[in-house]
Amino acid sequence: MRTRLWLELSAFVVLAAVVVLLPRFVSDFRARELAIVGMYFIALLGLSVLTGFSGQISLGNGAFMAIGGYTTAILSVDGFYGHQVRDLWTIPIAGFVAGIAGLVVGLPALRLSGLYLALITFGIAVSFPQLPKEFDHFFGGTTGKILNLAKPPFGLSTTANNWIYYLTWGIALVLLVAAWLLVRGKTGRAFKAIRDSEVAAVSSGISLGRYKTLAFGISAFYAGVAGSLYAIANAYVNPDVFPIILSVYLVVGLAVGGLDSLFGMIAGAALIYFLQNHADTVARWLNHLPALSLDPQKPGIPSVVFGIVLIAVMVLLPTGVGGLVRRLFGPLTTRLYTRS
Amino acid sequence: MSLLELRNVEARYGPVKALHGVSLTVGDGELVAVLGANGAGKTTTLRAISGTVRRTGDLVFGGEAIPGRTEATAKAGIAHVPEGRGTFSDLTVWENLRLGAYTRRGGIKDDARRVFGFFPRLEERRHQQAGTLSGGEQQMLALGRAMMARPKLLLLDEPSLGLAPIVVNEIFAALERMKVQDGISVLVVEQNANLVLAHAARAYVLEVGTVVVEGTSDELRANESVRKSYLGY
Amino acid sequence: MPIAAFTWTEFAQQLAAGIREGAIYAGLALAIVIIYRSTRVINFAQGEMATFTTFIAWSLMNQGLTFWEAFPIVLAIAFTGGVVIERTLIRPVENAPVLTIVIITVGLALLLNGLMSLIWGGANQQFHGPFSTRTIDVGGVPISVQDIGIVAVSVLLVALLALFFRFTKLGLGMRAAAVNRDSSRLVGVRVSWMFALGWGIATVLGAVAGMMIAPVVFLDPNMMQTILLYAFAAAVLGGLDSPVGAVVGGILLGVTITLLGRYVGFIGSTLKLPAALLLILVLLLVRPGGLFGKVAVRRV
Numbered sequence: 001m002r003t004r005l006w007l008e009l010s011a012f013v014v015l016a017a018v019v020v021l022l023p024r025f026v027s028d029f030r031a032r033e034l035a036i037v038g039m040y041f042i043a044l045l046g047l048s049v050l051t052g053f054s055g056q057i058s059l060g061n062g063a064f065m066a067i068g069g070y071t072t073a074i075l076s077v078d079g080f081y082g083h084q085v086r087d088l089w090t091i092p093i094a095g096f097v098a099g100i101a102g103l104v105v106g107l108p109a110l111r112l113s114g115l116y117l118a119l120i121t122f123g124i125a126v127s128f129p130q131l132p133k134e135f136d137h138f139f140g141g142t143t144g145k146i147l148n149l150a151k152p153p154f155g156l157s158t159t160a161n162n163w164i165y166y167l168t169w170g171i172a173l174v175l176l177v178a179a180w181l182l183v184r185g186k187t188g189r190a191f192k193a194i195r196d197s198e199v200a201a202v203s204s205g206i207s208l209g210r211y212k213t214l215a216f217g218i219s220a221f222y223a224g225v226a227g228s229l230y231a232i233a234n235a236y237v238n239p240d241v242f243p244i245i246l247s248v249y250l251v252v253g254l255a256v257g258g259l260d261s262l263f264g265m266i267a268g269a270a271l272i273y274f275l276q277n278h279a280d281t282v283a284r285w286l287n288h289l290p291a292l293s294l295d296p297q298k299p300g301i302p303s304v305v306f307g308i309v310l311i312a313v314m315v316l317l318p319t320g321v322g323g324l325v326r327r328l329f330g331p332l333t334t335r336l337y338t339r340s
Numbered sequence: 341m342s343l344l345e346l347r348n349v350e351a352r353y354g355p356v357k358a359l360h361g362v363s364l365t366v367g368d369g370e371l372v373a374v375l376g377a378n379g380a381g382k383t384t385t386l387r388a389i390s391g392t393v394r395r396t397g398d399l400v401f402g403g404e405a406i407p408g409r410t411e412a413t414a415k416a417g418i419a420h421v422p423e424g425r426g427t428f429s430d431l432t433v434w435e436n437l438r439l440g441a442y443t444r445r446g447g448i449k450d451d452a453r454r455v456f457g458f459f460p461r462l463e464e465r466r467h468q469q470a471g472t473l474s475g476g477e478q479q480m481l482a483l484g485r486a487m488m489a490r491p492k493l494l495l496l497d498e499p500s501l502g503l504a505p506i507v508v509n510e511i512f513a514a515l516e517r518m519k520v521q522d523g524i525s526v527l528v529v530e531q532n533a534n535l536v537l538a539h540a541a542r543a544y545v546l547e548v549g550t551v552v553v554e555g556t557s558d559e560l561r562a563n564e565s566v567r568k569s570y571l572g573y
Numbered sequence: 574m575p576i577a578a579f580t581w582t583e584f585a586q587q588l589a590a591g592i593r594e595g596a597i598y599a600g601l602a603l604a605i606v607i608i609y610r611s612t613r614v615i616n617f618a619q620g621e622m623a624t625f626t627t628f629i630a631w632s633l634m635n636q637g638l639t640f641w642e643a644f645p646i647v648l649a650i651a652f653t654g655g656v657v658i659e660r661t662l663i664r665p666v667e668n669a670p671v672l673t674i675v676i677i678t679v680g681l682a683l684l685l686n687g688l689m690s691l692i693w694g695g696a697n698q699q700f701h702g703p704f705s706t707r708t709i710d711v712g713g714v715p716i717s718v719q720d721i722g723i724v725a726v727s728v729l730l731v732a733l734l735a736l737f738f739r740f741t742k743l744g745l746g747m748r749a750a751a752v753n754r755d756s757s758r759l760v761g762v763r764v765s766w767m768f769a770l771g772w773g774i775a776t777v778l779g780a781v782a783g784m785m786i787a788p789v790v791f792l793d794p795n796m797m798q799t800i801l802l803y804a805f806a807a808a809v810l811g812g813l814d815s816p817v818g819a820v821v822g823g824i825l826l827g828v829t830i831t832l833l834g835r836y837v838g839f840i841g842s843t844l845k846l847p848a849a850l851l852l853i854l855v856l857l858l859v860r861p862g863g864l865f866g867k868v869a870v871r872r873v
Contacts, residue, residue, distance in 0.1 A: 051672075108854060111861050115615060119809045120857065123850030126802060130847055248617075248679060255676040300690030300794075307684025311662065314677045318669030390759060414761035426756035428749055439749050442742070443761035489760065 019169045032161040038168035039226045040269035044253050045179050046222025052260030054215035055195030060121030061223045062246035063128035068094035068224030069231035073145040087232050094228035095221045102220020106213030125247035129239040144238025164233045261322020279305040342367050343525050349397035351388045358384040360549040371526045373536040376546035382529040386495045390420035415443050419491035425482040429471030440488030455484035458514045476507035496528045533570040585714040593720040595827020596727035600782035601804035602819035604775035611751040611771045617678040620797030621685035623779030626651045627787050640703040655776030659769045689794035702788030723785045810853050812866020
């Protein structure tokens with residue numbers, strides 16, 4: 001097991017190094033794109049804890065992102081009893097507000113499992129975008145709220161996009177470590193026990209109620225932080241910023257990343273971002289294959305490309321990127337005992 | 341020539357090898373027992389025959405080699421009653437029986453009547469959900485379902501498991517009648533060695549995936565180590 | 574909560590409309606349940622497959638066929654398409670985690686949606702259904718012939734399906750494969766082909782649902798998206814394992830949503846689905862398996 005620990009630590013160091021150095025080699029715009037990948041990564045970390053580790057399906061984490069985003073927006077624009085809150089400080093607040101919402105959702109979720117839970121969480125994702133439209137005085141309705149453009153704090157001279165990049169990935173790395181410690185510890189073991197067999201977990205004295213709601217709270221916190229960062233980067237929020245399909249894309253990223261592989265979530269985040277926004281690039285690249293001529297401009301092509309790539313990835317990597325990595329490095333970290 | 345012949349059959353579950361070369365035979369109309377402790381490979385042997393688990397080695401049935409697929413062995417006339425009976429609990433008794441005859445056409449009602457003849461209790465409950473039957477009745481249902489296929493060979497995995505002795509006797513009595521009336525051969529895996537040796541002509545003892553002792557029931561009962569390990573005296 | 578002026582005539586009309594809505598949800602919900610029961614997979618592409626086959630019907634009708642001439646052709650295409658999709662996309666990964674297979678259906682949904690935009694464009698199209706839109710007098714209440722026709726077709730389809738499952742050997746084999754794969758293989762049921770058959774039947778159900786709703790809502794690539802959500806809700810309401818539940822759930826949901834939308838003031842069109850889902854949540858808290866579903870009894 002020591003080998004595994006060393007491998008994970010080295011992976012983290014490499015990741016941190018890449019994060020720090022990458023902006024020097026890429027354009028300013030690309031830095032912003034990578035920042036958004038980082039936000040998806042944060043949200044996926046939370047979803048991995050909930051679904052990958054504690055076995056509870058959620059098709060509603062997009063709503064928690066929205067809660068985080070709107071919290072940041074409202075606090076920055078309308079302020080707290082008149083005081084506008086600096087956007088940075090709203091991030092943890094947004095996370096906690098979303099986390100509380102997660103705990104609340106986790107309570108009825110105790111009675112449900114599997115696809116019944118999936119549907120109800122999906123119901124949350126579907127219903128949530130309606131709320132800002134209904135209570136438009138507070139939420140800003142369909143136009144939403146407009147924040148001040150994000151600025152680097154005093155003393156740092158860097159572009160706005162680079163600032164967002166470092167802010168996001170800094171938080172992401174911290175949250176990655178937090179998640180990693182969590183799943184290695186007692187809570188993580190409780191989660192895995194619940195995932196593998198609720199009956200056995202209860203017999204071992206694990207309180208289902210406490211841990212299952214905790215998992216929801218944690219995943220909502222992460223999603224809230226991600227949503228908050230997105231609001232800051234976007235400089236506005238409205239119902240279209242966190243649409244219904246976002247929750248579906250998060251689960252897609254989770255599957256591609258490999259359910260309970262924290263590092264794999266980076267791949268999941270990258271896939272959902274780049275397929276959404278660069279389907280045309282993929283289409284142009286696919287045109288190099290003989291017999292294919294896809295006009296990237298025609299309507300429907302982005303969806304077609306997204307669909308084909310998604311199907312291909314899942315068929316080739318049924319256990320996600322995390323599963324692939326485990327298979328590759330597995331022989332290093334396990335010793336097989338064979339009986340002769 | 342025997343009805344069933346296994347030659348050096350090996351089987352594995354992933355990286356773990358469960359059978360290390362099992363050879364056995366079952367003759368026409370014979371009841372043969374397979375004994376052994378937990379984990380010895382008894383269930384795996386039956387699974388290797390019915391094709392539920394992948395095997396290497398030769399399997400000859402009725403003079404022909406059988407491919408390893410489950411549906412093929414079912415069609416060839418081998419009926420496997422798995423450990424835990426494998427009844428379709430959501431379906432009715434009648435539907436369970438009907439499924440037993442899935443690979444056949446015609447004569448289904450007659451076969452069902454014969455099964456009810458062996459197990460009248462099933463007829464009373466023919467429209468009841470199989471999951472609501474008692475353990476003994478489910479075992480009878482499982483046997484009845486196997487009979488519906490008009491098999492030449494019956495594979496039974498731990499038929500006495502979890503059942504009261506009086507029910508077990510009823511079941512083995514029915515087995516004897518099947519053997520005599522229809523000439524069915526039976527390969528039984530059992531932990532209850534005393535019980536099964538009373539009915540079996542021959543038996544094999546498995547340990548760690550190979551046959552360690554084989555012979556007639558009398559020979560096994562006379563065997564000192566078998567008596568001490570499996571018969572308890 | 575202001576309740577609008579109430580007349581029995583209007584109530585009956587709303588009820589009829591609700592039943593018609595519900596019949597559509599029921600058809601799609603049944604398709605979802607059939608696939609779920611056998612493979613434990615939720616087919617996210619069910620709606621897009623239905624729309625796709627409806628577009629095929631539309632194209633055939635544009636070539637000069639009448640609705641009823643195109644109908645059997647489309648059903649045959651739908652059945653074949655469902656079987657082919659199961660064989661090519663689902664079968665290779667049947668031992669993969671369920672979530673993987675579900676994501677493949679998400680990919681399929683995106684692919685089909687894009688293809689439809691590509692082939693037929695994104696604009697709304699008129700779809701001329703087989704039933705006239707005139708109303709007839711049923712006991713003093715004007716009800717549209719189309720609504721009656723839609724319900725009749727759906728009922729007929731469900732009845733045929735029920736007969737198939739109950740009285741044919743193949744139907745029994747499908748049911749067996751859904752509840753116990755291993756035992757099914759032991760009696761000679763070709764489980765893999767039962768799954769393919771399930772997908773074929775589900776796609777046919779979706780095609781019928783699509784062709785029934787298209788005359789009412791206009792045909793475009795996104796036609797079935799909201800309906801799919803309602804169908805999921807209906808399937809969960811009825812209990813995901815239960816075909817009967819899917820049908821009952823569909824009708825109940827259709828009626829409830831229509832009546833809620835009309836008689837409860839603040840539930841406009843935006844809040845209809847959330848309101849329905851809230852009701853379902855309440856029901857699930859009381860009966861975690863849905864109306865007819867089985868909840869595994871936990872003996873701890």
